[in-house]
Every structure is written in structure tokens, then in C-alpha cells.
Amino acid sequence: MRRRNILAIAGAAVTLAAAPAAFAQPMPQAPQxxxxxxxxxxxxxxxxxxxxxxxxxxxxxxxxxxxxxxxxxxxxxxxxxxxxxxxxxxxxxxxxxxxxxxxxxxxxxxxxxxxxxxxxxxxxxxxxxxxxxxxxxxxxxxxxxxxxxxxxxxxxxxxxxxxxxxxxxxxxxxxxxxxxxxxxxxxxxxxxxxxxxxxxxxxxxxxxxxxxxxxxxxxxxxxxxxxxxxxxxxxxxxxxxxxxxxxxxxxxxxxxxxxxxxxxxxxxxxxxxxxxxxxxxxxxxxxxxxxxxxxxxxxxxxxxxxxxxxxxxxxxxxxxxxxxxxxPPPDIDLVIGGVDRTNGSGRTTVSPGEEFTVAGQGMLPGSTVTVEIRSTPKVLATATVTGGGTFSATVKVPSSIAAGAHTLAVRGTAADGTPVETTVPVLVSGLAVTGSPVTSMVKTGVAALVVGLILLLGLRRLRRPAA
Structure with missing residues (x-):
């Protein structure tokens, strides 16, 4: 029976105030x-x-x-x-x-x-x-x-x-x-x-x-x-x-x-x-x-x-x-600021300099998972798959990336040795995450933006190139 691998991308909490260290949220469970x-x-x-x-x-x-x-x-x-x-x-x-x-x-x-x-x-x-x-x-x-x-x-x-x-x-x-x-x-x-x-x-x-x-x-x-x-x-x-x-x-x-x-x-x-x-x-x-x-x-x-x-x-x-x-079928859940955006535009907004965690399971132990952003491909992070088939990597949106539509891609090797890849459409805003107050988001002098992004995607198996 063919098995599908489940990928999870969990958004970090990013605080726009003093002491703004980004941290990874717990990896969500695969959809049941x-x-x-x-x-x-x-x-x-x-x-x-x-x-x-x-x-x-x-x-x-x-x-x-x-x-x-x-x-x-x-x-x-x-x-x-x-x-x-x-x-x-x-x-x-x-x-x-x-x-x-x-x-x-x-x-x-x-x-x-x-x-x-x-x-x-x-x-x-x-x-x-x-x-x-x-x-x-x-x-x-x-x-x-x-x-x-x-x-x-x-x-x-x-x-x-x-x-x-x-x-x-x-x-x-x-x-x-x-x-x-x-x-x-x-x-x-x-x-x-x-x-x-x-x-x-x-x-x-x-x-x-x-x-x-x-x-x-x-x-x-x-x-x-x-x-x-x-x-x-x-x-x-x-x-x-x-x-x-x-x-x-x-x-x-x-x-x-x-x-x-x-x-x-x-x-x-x-x-x-x-x-x-x-x-x-x-x-x-x-x-x-x-x-x-x-x-x-x-x-x-x-x-x-x-x-x-x-x-x-x-x-x-x-x-x-x-x-x-x-x-279980591929499923996408976008939660931004506590609101489910799954049935919205189909594209999530991120900012230059923003950090989040990519985590997944069902991969080949010891293999490498690569996270990159496109249109012009740029590798953001790599991770080594554990003996249990899981991986986790911290990803940062480049501060120099142009605003507009881009694609986040995660590729690796499934547990059965098959190459797999999943892509996520993202919209990069022109507003960078700098660690200093941002006027439009300030209330009473200090503001916080918590962006939770949970994407549960079924990895699509790619046809192997001919030998």
C-alpha cells in the first residue's frame, strides 16, 4: 500500500518589542x-x-x-x-x-x-x-x-x-x-x-x-x-x-x-x-x-x-x-493571529527577517531535507533526518528578498527512498521584522505580533528521473 508522508511547518512566535528572540512552536500532529x-x-x-x-x-x-x-x-x-x-x-x-x-x-x-x-x-x-x-x-x-x-x-x-x-x-x-x-x-x-x-x-x-x-x-x-x-x-x-x-x-x-x-x-x-x-x-x-x-x-x-x-x-x-x-488526505490549515485563514487567499504573508520552524516526519533516516525559497531559488536551511524519520529546521526569510509572491519549497527523501517535495505559496510583505517598534502596530508604546502558521501538507511523490 502506498503511504503518503506528512510535512508540518510550524510558525514561530515573533515579538516586535524589546528582547525579540524567535522560538519554535511544538510540532502539530498529523491530521487524523x-x-x-x-x-x-x-x-x-x-x-x-x-x-x-x-x-x-x-x-x-x-x-x-x-x-x-x-x-x-x-x-x-x-x-x-x-x-x-x-x-x-x-x-x-x-x-x-x-x-x-x-x-x-x-x-x-x-x-x-x-x-x-x-x-x-x-x-x-x-x-x-x-x-x-x-x-x-x-x-x-x-x-x-x-x-x-x-x-x-x-x-x-x-x-x-x-x-x-x-x-x-x-x-x-x-x-x-x-x-x-x-x-x-x-x-x-x-x-x-x-x-x-x-x-x-x-x-x-x-x-x-x-x-x-x-x-x-x-x-x-x-x-x-x-x-x-x-x-x-x-x-x-x-x-x-x-x-x-x-x-x-x-x-x-x-x-x-x-x-x-x-x-x-x-x-x-x-x-x-x-x-x-x-x-x-x-x-x-x-x-x-x-x-x-x-x-x-x-x-x-x-x-x-x-x-x-x-x-x-x-x-x-x-x-x-x-x-x-x-x-489521511493532504490538508492545509493556516492560522494567523489566532484566525484560521485556510479558506482565504490560499497564500500566507510573511515579512523579511521573520523566522519560523519547519518540521516533518516520515522521511528517510540520515537523509537531508532542504528548505528553499523561490522564484530565484535560495536555500534557507537544511536539516538531517533523525533515526525516527523526523526533522526540524529554523528558517529565516531573507531581509533582502523582494516584496511580492514567492514559493517556499521543502524537498527530501521519503522513508521508502522516493524523492518528495512540497511547496507553499507565500506573499512577502514590504514590512521588515527589525526588532524596533512599527508605528502601524503600536498600541500604548509596545506592540506584539504573533503569527502562527501551521501547514499540514501531504508530500507529493515525484517521478524518479530515468537512469
Whole structure:
């Protein structure tokens, strides 16, 4: 993440009377960004983040929800897949409202908030907790149009089209087949696919369930979604009992797991496109059915043009959320005689012979900072940056400088080695600071002028010259 360096120029107090020694004021603190949430966690509904004033770029990290793992008792079911993780810089405008959907974890059967597909439910002895596929994990995304009442399944077409960044949810695990062969022949459910685990953002495929005896083959795992298509469903196998086919994913939501007499497939993870639902295993009897396939992972994605420095990986934390971070924007505060002149002429007035202190931070330790005044460049002071990256220098406006518009420039080297410079427009008055009374400023024989100048500027990085 690119960091901006903060420069502070603090005005000294100058007294026009006897004993007029100038002294530096304490260095002001860098401006703090307006308060606001930095992390949003899963709450099962849409949330909002308002871009603070002056902010034009956010660094964001999104983590999708993991798929659910079925209850398996003494048997073996597949594990839910991990969600995806996307990190990027996002271009924004101050005051812009972003709508945030943090995906919900897949459960036993139930898909997670924001597009997680439901796991299948066995068609025989449906009252038991076993034989239910894991639900797909919900996607986590940032969008510019509210999904209102349709958020649970990813929102309507208009809201989905406004998505800027999506971290896919993991596929749900396939359930075991409950029966004697399940325990003796290892008819385990397949694992759900991880979401967006590769650079392209494609979700992983769900694993197939294990075979049982006497031709009871395991159900096939579902396809993971890509950034251009939803994941395909696991291939259904006809059965002598009621069976339900798995479904493919769609735009944003995962497919539903298939079901047979004693096993059920995992649901697909939500994403930019949803993963497919896993198929149930082949059923020949209650004691002989293959394990079900896992659901496919949803895809992760970042919108070209609005995002940069994009990184897509598989999450390992299992904690869906969105993190926001940003660098405070450049800010200028001009306080002269106790009055804020920030929105005045944009130029501060100084006098020949006047002294003030230039101080800053975020610079390369050991490097040199130079302060000069232009039009005809004249170096006023230099300072060596401390080990902590700070510097301070006392600057005096030349007594021979011509009255009129000038530019104060401070240049040095940022902590990362990048050359940086900031400039401040100044207006030099024709009235010199001499240490003797000045008629226009005298009241009862003695007058004092206290000029406090605080400039908080973001240093602008300069392009390095070609080698």
C-alpha cells in the first residue's frame, strides 16, 4: 500500500518589542481521518461504509465465508471449503456510500448469507441430522447499489452489476451415506471447493464422494465458478428411491446439493458467480449408498479500472469480514493571529527577517531535507533526518528578498527512498521584522505580533528521473 508522508511547518512566535528572540512552536500532529468503522464482520444483512471527506482511495481486504461441514457422528463427511480473500486498492470519491455484504458461514444444509447454496437433504428418514449436505459459504462483496430485501441470495441484477470487489464463498462438504457400508467401506462425503484460490479468481471444484460396495458409487463433486461462468452441478445418479438432482450455480449464488436416500451433496459457494451443488451418491439400499460430492467454490473478482494492486488468495482464517484502511488526505490549515485563514487567499504573508520552524516526519533516516525559497531559488536551511524519520529546521526569510509572491519549497527523501517535495505559496510583505517598534502596530508604546502558521501538507511523490 502506498503511504503518503506528512510535512508540518510550524510558525514561530515573533515579538516586535524589546528582547525579540524567535522560538519554535511544538510540532502539530498529523491530521487524523474522520472516525468510522475500519472492519465490518458478518451480521447477516447489508451494511454501509461512507467514504470520509478528502479520501479518494481505500485499501480493502475482503474475506468470503467458508462452506459448511455436515454432521457425521461416527461416520465421515466432507469438509467445507475455505472462502476466498481479495486485497486491492479501490478508487472512491469523498462522501460516497458503499454497500457491504459480508458472507455468512455455510451450515448443516443451510447456505450462508449472500449467495451460499443450500446443501441437499436425504430423502429417506429426513428427520435425522445426518445425511444433510453442508451449505455453501456466502460471498463477501462491496457494491454501489443497495440490494435491499434480496441480499440473502446476492441481490437483484442491478445491484449485482454494481459490485466492485467480490471474495467468493467456499463450497459445502458432501454428507456421508448412513448405513453399514458407509462405516465399513468408507463412503465419505467429498470436500467443498475453496473459493477463488488462484490468481484468476476461479473457485475450486468439489471433491467426489467415496464409493460403497456393490456398485454404489460416490456422487460427483460440483464445478467451481470462474469469473465468467457459474460452476456446474455434480452429475446426478438415478435411484430406486426418491432422489433430487443437484443444481448449477448462477450469477452470485451457489447451486443446491443433490440428494438420495441416505446422502446429500454440498451446496455451492456464493461469489461473482456461484459454485455448483454436489451430487448425492448412488443408492442401492439403506445399507449401500455412495458418499455425496462437495459443492464448488464461488469465484472471486475485482472490477478493472476501479481497482489496482489486486491480490486473490484462499483464506485460512475462516472469519469473513471486510477491512478498510486509508491514508489521511493532504490538508492545509493556516492560522494567523489566532484566525484560521485556510479558506482565504490560499497564500500566507510573511515579512523579511521573520523566522519560523519547519518540521516533518516520515522521511528517510540520515537523509537531508532542504528548505528553499523561490522564484530565484535560495536555500534557507537544511536539516538531517533523525533515526525516527523526523526533522526540524529554523528558517529565516531573507531581509533582502523582494516584496511580492514567492514559493517556499521543502524537498527530501521519503522513508521508502522516493524523492518528495512540497511547496507553499507565500506573499512577502514590504514590512521588515527589525526588532524596533512599527508605528502601524503600536498600541500604548509596545506592540506584539504573533503569527502562527501551521501547514499540514501531504508530500507529493515525484517521478524518479530515468537512469
Amino acid at each position: 481521518a474522520p472516525p468510522g468503522p475500519s472492519t465490518l464482520s458478518a451480521i447477516g444483512s447489508e451494511q454501509q461504509f461512507t467514504v470520509p471527506p478528502g479520501i479518494t482511495s481505500l485499501h480493502v481486504k475482503l474475506v468470503g465465508a467458508p462452506g459448511g461441514s455436515p454432521a457425521d457422528g461416527t461416520f465421515t463427511s466432507g469438509n467445507g471449503g475455505n472462502g476466498g480473500a481479495v486485497e486491492a486498492d479501490l478508487a472512491v470519491t469523498p462522501g460516497q456510500v458503499l454497500y457491504v455484504l459480508v458472507g455468512g458461514d455455510g451450515g448443516v444444509e443451510a447456505g450462508g448469507f449472500n449467495g451460499g447454496g443450500d446443501g441437499g437433504v436425504r430423502t429417506v428418514n429426513t428427520g435425522t441430522q445426518y445425511g444433510k449436505g453442508g451449505g455453501g459459504g456466502g460471498a463477501t462483496d462491496i457494491r454501489t447499489v443497495s440490494c435491499a430485501s434480496s441480499c440473502a441470495n446476492g441481490g437483484d441484477a442491478i445491484s449485482r452489476a454494481s459490485r466492485l470487489i467480490v471474495a467468493g464463498g467456499g463450497g459445502g462438504g458432501g454428507a456421508f451415506a448412513q448405513g453399514s457400508y458407509a462405516s465399513t467401506s468408507g463412503a465419505a462425503g467429498g470436500n467443498g471447493g475453496a473459493a477463488g484460490a488462484v490468481v484468476s479468481g476461479s473457485g475450486g471444484n468439489g471433491a467426489a464422494g467415496s464409493d460403497a460396495g456393490s456398485g454404489a458409487t460416490g456422487g460427483s463433486g460440483a464445478g467451481g465458478a470462474t469469473t465468467s461462468a457459474a460452476g456446474t452441478e455434480g452429475t446426478s445418479i438415478a435411484s430406486s428411491v426418491a432422489w433430487i438432482a443437484a443444481t448449477a450455480g448462477n450469477a452470485a449464488a451457489g447451486g443446491t446439493g443433490g440428494a438420495n436416500g441416505a446422502s446429500a451433496g454440498g451446496g455451492g459457494g456464493g461469489g461473482y458467480f456461484g459454485g455448483g451443488g454436489g451430487a448425492a451418491g448412488k443408492y442401492t439400499s439403506m445399507d449401500n449408498e455412495g458418499g455425496a460430492g462437495g459443492g464448488g467454490g464461488g469465484s472471486s473478482w475485482a472490477k478493472p479500472g476501479d481497482t489496482s494492486n489486486v491480490s486473490i488468495t484462499a483464506d485460512a482464517s475462516g472469519s469473513p469480514h471486510v477491512e478498510f484502511s486509508f491514508v
